[in-house]
Structure formats: structure tokens, C-alpha cells
Amino acid sequence: MLKKIKLKYFFIFFIVLLFLFSLFLLKIYSSxxxxxxxxxxxxxxxxxxxxxxxxxxxxxxxxxxxxxxxxxxxxxxxxxxxxxxxxxxxxxxxxxxxxxxxxxxxxxxxxxxxxxxxxxxxxxxxxxxxxxxxxxxxxxxxxxxxxxxxxxxxxxxxxxxxxxxxxxxxxxxxxxxxxxxxxxxxxxxxxxxxxxxxxxxxxxxxxxxxxxxxxxxxxxxxxxxxxxxxxxxxxxxxxxxxEKLPTKIHYFENKTPQFSYFIKNKYTDKNITTTLDYKLHFKIENLVRDYSNNMKQIGINNAAALVIDNKTNEVLAYVASQNYKDKKNHSEIDGLQIKRSPASLLKPFLYALSIDDGLISSESLYPDVPIYFNNFYPKNSDNKFRGMVRIEEALIKSLNIPFIKLLEDYKVDRFFYFLENIDKYGDDNFNKYGLSLILGTREMKAVDIAKLYVGLANYGKFSDLKYIVNTNINKNFSDNIESKLISSGASYLTLETLSKVVRPDNEKLYSDEKPISWKTGTSFGLRDAWAVGVSPDYTILVWLGNFSNKPISTLSGVNTAGNLLFKIFNIVELKPKSFAKPNDNLRQIEIDEKTGYRKFYDIESKFIEYPKEAKLLRISPYLKKIFVDKNNKIIDSRNENFIDAKEKIILEYPVEVANYYYENSQDVGINRNVKIAYPTNNLSITLPKDFSGYQKLSIKLYNPNKEFLYWYLDNKYIGFLNDEEKLFDLEAGQHKFTIVTADGKRDEVNFKILKK
Missing domain, CATH: 1.10.3810.10 (Biosynthetic peptidoglycan transglycosylase-like)
Structure with a gap:
């Protein structure tokens, strides 16, 4: 009996234990x-x-x-x-x-x-x-x-x-x-x-x-x-x-070190299929390496190149340096991701934006003369001036002064925020760049400069470059929102102008056969040489220079970077085609032939193509209506002979332009009224100091008829003079200079002297 009871309890214990163990396993299963x-x-x-x-x-x-x-x-x-x-x-x-x-x-x-x-x-x-x-x-x-x-x-x-x-x-x-x-x-x-x-x-x-x-x-x-x-x-x-057994481990080759590290740091997915076409990349990588080896003989140690498919925004080749193993020349650096001066590469975008804003047509005249913009005195790369030039010619020749003047008209802050909208650097202090912004003082990454040109090739539609083809990654990591920032018409007109840029050396022969719109740039201090070319299918960017920032006297955007650009185009696109004209986005407008602005006066004119979406083109700032008597003398309504006066349209260029033509003995039929050529109004001038003390300020007049004038400095009478230039020893602070003609006409400027 006792044995049966023990067996019964053992059985119950076993059942309970089995039940508890089952609960334990069930918990394991569920968790x-x-x-x-x-x-x-x-x-x-x-x-x-x-x-x-x-x-x-x-x-x-x-x-x-x-x-x-x-x-x-x-x-x-x-x-x-x-x-x-x-x-x-x-x-x-x-x-x-x-x-x-x-x-x-x-x-x-x-x-x-x-x-x-x-x-x-x-x-x-x-x-x-x-x-x-x-x-x-x-x-x-x-x-x-x-x-x-x-x-x-x-x-x-x-x-x-x-x-x-x-x-x-x-x-x-x-x-x-x-x-x-x-x-x-x-x-x-x-x-x-x-x-x-x-x-x-x-x-x-x-x-x-x-x-x-x-x-x-x-x-x-x-x-x-x-x-x-x-x-x-x-x-x-x-x-x-x-079959034999393996005898060694074939370790993975790091084929694109900088690009792969860039992708690794940007995306967290384990398997990332990029847009890169390695066969194409490999060819361009070899070309860049060989070209760079030749450039080292003239002190150019580093190079980078980028190829993008314009239709998809996909990066096809990403050559971050000329040779990753060239440690002596810091070639482990990713040259496409570091910020450098874009030099003149931004000019086409100011050109296009200004067309859309109604400031210019491709025929509009702009000054290429010595001009002081406050305390900024810019020069062209060749140290030459050309007087009044068509803005299209200024873009083709990459002249600095016309584009600085154009930026002054367009406004620095507007152009600054256009760039910020593209590269999203988070910078909001446009004042620190001023008008020099158009010369590349705001540094940019090569990939963001390329993004600008891809947007231009897509007729003003700007969006991020694509590095990956994985759909899920694109969705999770890319906020690739397309922005229409330039009209199709203005983009096309800009691309047409860039197609006229003269090519280096033997590449001139292929400009008709291979129509490519392109732009070069050489940064201040000769540290960066750029060339960017676009066709309807591809955008190619090339940079040459030194990662050490050492200046190079032989550096040239046209000759050093430009030659490499066209060699890459010969690999990527053997027969590029021209950009298609967006006829629905262009219309005919009438401009005056003399200055290239909207026709307003009854003078010779012609018709040109202009974007439909652009603002109304402004009338010429250089044409002026005057009234003359029978002796062709200018009169106004106060003159007793005004009733018999005749209208006359004349050219009246700014004083700095008039003075340039006068000093170069060129009579272009412009207004000859006396003006103060320098300093300009509200100019701040820093006077340099040498062993003999602070230098004197040179005040210059535009006085083509060499009239005697009354001179006043800070309201103090200086004399009745016909001088065109005079030196003054001035104290730091605000000053005012005034001239008065014998018949009572006057010109006046306020300026500030700074001494350090």
C-alpha cells in the first residue's frame, strides 16, 4: 500500500515537473x-x-x-x-x-x-x-x-x-x-x-x-x-x-577606396549597389593617372574627375585623386569632397539667373573697365580691359569685371542663397563674401559644382546626385527633391553661349563635330584649375592642383584642366549631340542694336530669342533722351528756344566707362559731361603705409574738354583748376569732394579714409 502511495506521488511530481518544464519551453518558444x-x-x-x-x-x-x-x-x-x-x-x-x-x-x-x-x-x-x-x-x-x-x-x-x-x-x-x-x-x-x-x-x-x-x-x-x-x-x-583544393586566400581588392569610404560613411546598409560603372571608371582612372604623371613635371601633383549621367543624375565615374597609392602627394584625400574655390565656374549661373530676372539679354553691354566696388578693385585674369562688352562675350572669355558688376545688379544675397539651395552648407553670412562671391571666394565641393552643371544640362531642374541604385536605400536616405531654379529658356541660352568657348590646342578642330558646352576656372593664387563640360547625356568635371594648396604658376583652367576634360569626353561620349532647343519656352523680343536691351526708343533694333518665363527685359541704362537746339547743343525746358528743340537719343555710359574711353583716346560718341571718376560715392579706402608715412589719395576727374572747375574738399575751396588728377594728404574719417562747372553744374562724392 505504501509503495503504491509513493508511486502515486512520484507520478504526480513527474506530471507537475513535466508541466512546469512544458511552460518553460513555451515561454522560450514565445520569447x-x-x-x-x-x-x-x-x-x-x-x-x-x-x-x-x-x-x-x-x-x-x-x-x-x-x-x-x-x-x-x-x-x-x-x-x-x-x-x-x-x-x-x-x-x-x-x-x-x-x-x-x-x-x-x-x-x-x-x-x-x-x-x-x-x-x-x-x-x-x-x-x-x-x-x-x-x-x-x-x-x-x-x-x-x-x-x-x-x-x-x-x-x-x-x-x-x-x-x-x-x-x-x-x-x-x-x-x-x-x-x-x-x-x-x-x-x-x-x-x-x-x-x-x-x-x-x-x-x-x-x-x-x-x-x-x-x-x-x-x-x-x-x-x-x-x-x-x-x-x-x-x-x-x-x-x-x-579539381585541386585552394592554396591561398584571394583577398578583396579595394578598387575605389575614397568612393567606397564615402559610401560607407553615408549609408548603413550592408550590401550597397552604387551607380558607378567600374569599367568606365577604370578607364578614366588610368587616363587621369597618366595625365597627372605628365603634369607633375610642371608642379601639378593632384587631379580628380567626375562623370555623371544627366538623364538619371547617377555618378558613373568617381576619380577622387590621381593615384590612391601616391602617399607622397597626399592622394588618399578625396578631392571631390573637399571644399575649394570654384573660381569662375559660377558665372554661367549668374548669367542665366540674370536673364530670367530681366537684367540682361545675351546681347546686353556691360562695362569691362577699371571700377572700384567700395574697396574692391577687381581685374581680369589677363590684366586687360575691353571697354563695353556684350555679356555673352564676357561669359565666353570669362571676364571678371562685367560679372562683378552684374552681381551688383542682381544682388549678392540672392545669388548666395541660390548656391545655398544647391549645396545646403548651412551658411547664411553672405556679407563676408560680397561681390567677390562670383570669383569663387565661397568654397564648394567638386560634387556640388557638378550638381550645378547637371541642373543646367537638365534645363534648370536641380536635384541631388545619385550614388546608389538600391531602391530601399534611395527611399530611406535621399531627399532628392527636384527644384526648378532656372527657366528652360535661360538654361538653353546659357548652354549655347558655353558651346562657343574656345577649346585648347588641337581640340578646336572638333568643336563642330563634338558640340560640348563647357566652362573653365583658375582660382585666385593659382591653386585650382577647373574644367566642366556638359552634353545632353553627360556632365564631366575635372580638377587639377595640389592638395597641399601650393600655388602653381603654370596652372590653367583652359590648358591644363581643359585638355583632360576633352580626353575624358573622348572616352565617355564619342559623338555628343547638341542640346535641343526648347521652342515652347522661348519667344522673340525686340532689342536695341546699340546696347542690347529692350527696345524703348525709336532707334535701330533687332529680334532675339528670350525665355518666355523671364521677367520683362529692362530698357538700356546707357541710352538717354535729350533735347538739342538747331546748333545741336543740349537744352532743357528752361531755355527760350526749347519750343524748337529736337529729341536726340545719346549714349551716356557711367563715369568710369567714359573715363576709360577718354584715357585710351577713344571717341565713342558718349556724353562728355564732367564727372568725378575716383573715388566713387560711399567708397571706403584703406591707405597703405610705407617708410615715409601713409600714401596720399589720388582724386581723378573725367574732364574730356579740360574745363576749368571749382574744386572743394570737405566744403573747403581748393581752387579753379583744369587738372584731371590731384593728390591729397587726408586724415582718417569721412570726407566729401565736390566739383562745380563755370555754368553751375556740380558732381559730388562722399567717401571714407581708413588707416591701419
Whole structure:
């Protein structure tokens, strides 16, 4: 009786214990989240080109090569792995109970030891490595059930192959195929597949420096068994047995170091397919390297180039320096991502914006004469002046003074925020640049300069450059919003003007055959030489200089950078076509022939194309209506003979222009009224100091008729003089200078003297 009672309590205890253990396993099952664990796998980050070529692979945090393959698993690898590891993989629900019983029986009876782990069970171990105990093995069974319920068999198999170790620091089948066999996954052979099937069981058995008879024996045994089971035929077996084992690791080549590091730092995804076309990039990289080697003879040590597909905004070639291994010349620097002076590369955009604003047409005249803009006295790169020039000619010849004057008219802040809208640097202090902004004092990255020209090639539609083709990454990381900042008409007219830029040396011969719109720039101090060219299909940017910022006397945007630009175009686009005229965005307007502004007076005129979206073109600031008597003398309504006066349209250029023509003995029929040429009104002048003290200020007049004039300085009478220039020793502070003609006409300027 007592024995029965004890047995009863033991049975109850066993049932309770079994129930509690079942609750424990149920809790394990419910808390196990394989999909969350999968997200935490530390794969290597791999950067691919658009065609699947690996550009760079990075070690993971554990210093392992661990590539996540998302391609189709080769059928021969599937067959070998399933046959070797888990023949019933597609039949069982994650646990092979018969195999467990056999393994347990053999272990207890001292028979041949055999493993009982299925592929699913091995995946659980790979996701959460744990000490091998009987309890952990039981817990593992609950996790396997959850894994099988949440993932398909193919997903489990892919997870296994992507995370199984293959010896050394090589994880995953795709990594092993690359590093052991130096081939693509789809090119895997039966011998190689068999080797990958057996390696995870004993990854340490592969020794690349010694004989591997044991490993070869295991591989060949697997191949023969697969042939016996008709998985492979005898012919396949014969060739597979002749295959040799790998003898070295083919480490990943870092094909595009700077580009890959840029992508790695920009995106967090593990497999990143970029827009780069490595075959094209490689050709341009070699060209840039060879060209740069020649340039080193004249002190130009560094170079960079960029190629962009205008239709998609995709970066196709990204040559960040002339040779990454040229450490002597700091060529590990990414020259496309550092800020440098854009020099004259911004002029086309001021030109286009000013057309849209109604300030200019391509025919409009602008001054190219010595002008003081407050305390800023700019010069052209050739130190020459040309008087009044058509603004189109000023762009073609990249003249500084007309564009500084144009920026003054357009307003610095407006142009500054146009640039800020493109590159988004977060800078809001346009005052620190002033009018020198158009000469490149606001530094920019080469990639952002290229973005400007891609926008121009797309008829004024600006958006970010694209570096990746992965749809999910683009969605998550790119705020690539297209902005229409310049009209299609103004963009086209600007591109047409840029197509007339004279090409260097022998490239002149191909301007008609290969119509390319392009612009060059050489920064102040001879530190940067730029050339950017656009066709309807491509934008190409070239930079030459020294990363050390050492100036180079031989540097030239046209000759050094320009030549390389056209050599790259010859690789990228053998037969570029012209930009299509956007007829729906252009209209005919009438301008005066003399100065190139909207016709207002009854003078000779002509019709030109102008953007429909542009503001009304202003009338000429240089044409003026006057009244003259019968002797052609200017009179006004106070004159008793005004009733018989006749209208006359005359040219009246600004005083600095009139003075330039006068000093150069050119009579262009302009108004000859006396004016103060220098200083200009509200000018701040810093006087330099030498051994004898501060220099004197030279006051200059435009006095073509050499009239005697009354001179006043700070309201003090100086004299009745016909001088055109006079020196004054002035104190620091505000001053006023006045001249009065004999008939009472006057001109006056206020200016400030600074002494340091």
C-alpha cells in the first residue's frame, strides 16, 4: 500500500515537473524572436558597382569577412549541403527525431558517434551561440520550432549558408567562394560545392600552406556518394575529382577606396549597389593617372574627375585623386569632397539667373573697365580691359569685371542663397563674401559644382546626385527633391553661349563635330584649375592642383584642366549631340542694336530669342533722351528756344566707362559731361603705409574738354583748376569732394579714409 502511495506521488511530481518544464519551453518558444536576431547579424559592408562588381568589402566588427549574399544560391551547392548535412531538410519540421534517437542510442552504447543537428538547429546555434549542454539542446528544440514557423525552408537554408564559418575569418558561402576560389557565385563547380559542404563541420581542417590529404579525402568521398545517389553523373564526378583544393586566400581588392569610404560613411546598409560603372571608371582612372604623371613635371601633383549621367543624375565615374597609392602627394584625400574655390565656374549661373530676372539679354553691354566696388578693385585674369562688352562675350572669355558688376545688379544675397539651395552648407553670412562671391571666394565641393552643371544640362531642374541604385536605400536616405531654379529658356541660352568657348590646342578642330558646352576656372593664387563640360547625356568635371594648396604658376583652367576634360569626353561620349532647343519656352523680343536691351526708343533694333518665363527685359541704362537746339547743343525746358528743340537719343555710359574711353583716346560718341571718376560715392579706402608715412589719395576727374572747375574738399575751396588728377594728404574719417562747372553744374562724392 505504501509503495503504491509513493508511486502515486512520484507520478504526480513527474506530471507537475513535466508541466512546469512544458511552460518553460513555451515561454522560450514565445520569447524567441528569430527575425530580430537576424537583423542583428554583423555582416560585412560591401560596396558594388552597378553591374555587381565588388568595389570594396569591409571587415565587420569582429574582424571577419562576412558577406550577406542576396543572390540565388547555386543549385549544386544546395544539393551538396543538404546531402551532407541534412538529407531530410525539406521533409522534417526542423527536428529529425529518428536521427536524435539513433544518435542518443549510439552515444549510450558506445557505438559510432553521429550528429543529430539539422540545418535548422544549426541556424539556431549560429544566431545564439550557447554552451553545449543537454538543457541547452532541449531549449534549442523549442527555438527551432519557432524558427520553422516564422521562416520558409529556403530562408532557413540561405540563413545557414550566409552565416556558417568556412575557416580563418571567413563567414558565409559567398565570402568563401570569393576568397577561396576567386570567382562569382554562379560559377561554382561541383568540386568546390562539395568542399564548401564539408568545411563548416571542421573549418580548421583547411590549411592553405600544407598538404590537405584528409580534407581532399573527405571531399572526394562526398562526391562519390553524390554520384552513387545520382545527384551528379559520372562525367561530373570525373572532372570534380581532378579539381585541386585552394592554396591561398584571394583577398578583396579595394578598387575605389575614397568612393567606397564615402559610401560607407553615408549609408548603413550592408550590401550597397552604387551607380558607378567600374569599367568606365577604370578607364578614366588610368587616363587621369597618366595625365597627372605628365603634369607633375610642371608642379601639378593632384587631379580628380567626375562623370555623371544627366538623364538619371547617377555618378558613373568617381576619380577622387590621381593615384590612391601616391602617399607622397597626399592622394588618399578625396578631392571631390573637399571644399575649394570654384573660381569662375559660377558665372554661367549668374548669367542665366540674370536673364530670367530681366537684367540682361545675351546681347546686353556691360562695362569691362577699371571700377572700384567700395574697396574692391577687381581685374581680369589677363590684366586687360575691353571697354563695353556684350555679356555673352564676357561669359565666353570669362571676364571678371562685367560679372562683378552684374552681381551688383542682381544682388549678392540672392545669388548666395541660390548656391545655398544647391549645396545646403548651412551658411547664411553672405556679407563676408560680397561681390567677390562670383570669383569663387565661397568654397564648394567638386560634387556640388557638378550638381550645378547637371541642373543646367537638365534645363534648370536641380536635384541631388545619385550614388546608389538600391531602391530601399534611395527611399530611406535621399531627399532628392527636384527644384526648378532656372527657366528652360535661360538654361538653353546659357548652354549655347558655353558651346562657343574656345577649346585648347588641337581640340578646336572638333568643336563642330563634338558640340560640348563647357566652362573653365583658375582660382585666385593659382591653386585650382577647373574644367566642366556638359552634353545632353553627360556632365564631366575635372580638377587639377595640389592638395597641399601650393600655388602653381603654370596652372590653367583652359590648358591644363581643359585638355583632360576633352580626353575624358573622348572616352565617355564619342559623338555628343547638341542640346535641343526648347521652342515652347522661348519667344522673340525686340532689342536695341546699340546696347542690347529692350527696345524703348525709336532707334535701330533687332529680334532675339528670350525665355518666355523671364521677367520683362529692362530698357538700356546707357541710352538717354535729350533735347538739342538747331546748333545741336543740349537744352532743357528752361531755355527760350526749347519750343524748337529736337529729341536726340545719346549714349551716356557711367563715369568710369567714359573715363576709360577718354584715357585710351577713344571717341565713342558718349556724353562728355564732367564727372568725378575716383573715388566713387560711399567708397571706403584703406591707405597703405610705407617708410615715409601713409600714401596720399589720388582724386581723378573725367574732364574730356579740360574745363576749368571749382574744386572743394570737405566744403573747403581748393581752387579753379583744369587738372584731371590731384593728390591729397587726408586724415582718417569721412570726407566729401565736390566739383562745380563755370555754368553751375556740380558732381559730388562722399567717401571714407581708413588707416591701419
Amino acid at each position: 524567441y524572436k528569430p527575425k530580430e536576431l537576424i537583423k542583428k547579424i554583423d555582416y560585412s559592408q560591401v560596396v558594388y558597382d552597378r553591374n555587381g562588381t565588388i568595389l570594396t568589402a569591409f571587415l565587420n566588427k569582429d574582424e571577419q569577412w562576412h558577406i550577406k549574399s542576396e543572390n540565388e544560391i547555386p543549385e549544386i551547392l544546395k544539393e551538396a549541403v543538404i546531402f551532407y548535412e541534412d538529407k531530410k531538410f525539406y521533409k522534417h519540421s526542423g527536428i529529425d527525431y529518428l536521427r536524435i534517437v539513433k544518435s542518443l542510442f549510439n552515444n549510450l552504447t558506445g557505438g559510432k558517434k553521429m550528429g543529430a543537428s539539422t540545418i535548422s538547429m544549426q541556424v539556431v546555434k549560429l544566431l545564439e551561440p550557447a554552451k553545449r549542454t543537454y538543457l541547452n539542446k532541449i531549449i534549442e528544440l523549442a527555438k527551432v520550432k519557432k524558427l520553422e514557423n516564422e521562416l520558409s525552408k529556403d530562408e532557413i537554408l540561405r540563413l545557414y549558408l550566409n552565416n556558417v564559418p568556412y575557416g580563418s575569418n571567413i563567414i558565409g558561402y559567398s565570402t568563401a567562394i570569393k576568397l577561396y576560389f576567386n570567382k562569382e557565385v554562379q560559377d561554382l563547380s561541383y568540386g568546390e560545392a562539395s568542399l564548401l559542404a564539408i568545411l563548416p563541420n571542421s573549418p580548421g581542417i583547411l590549411n592553405l600552406k600544407k598538404n590537405n590529404e584528409k580534407l581532399l579525402e573527405k571531399r572526394n568521398f562526398l562526391l562519390k556518394r553524390m554520384a552513387d545517389k545520382k545527384i551528379i553523373d559520372q562525367q561530373q564526378l570525373k572532372f570534380a575529382l581532378f
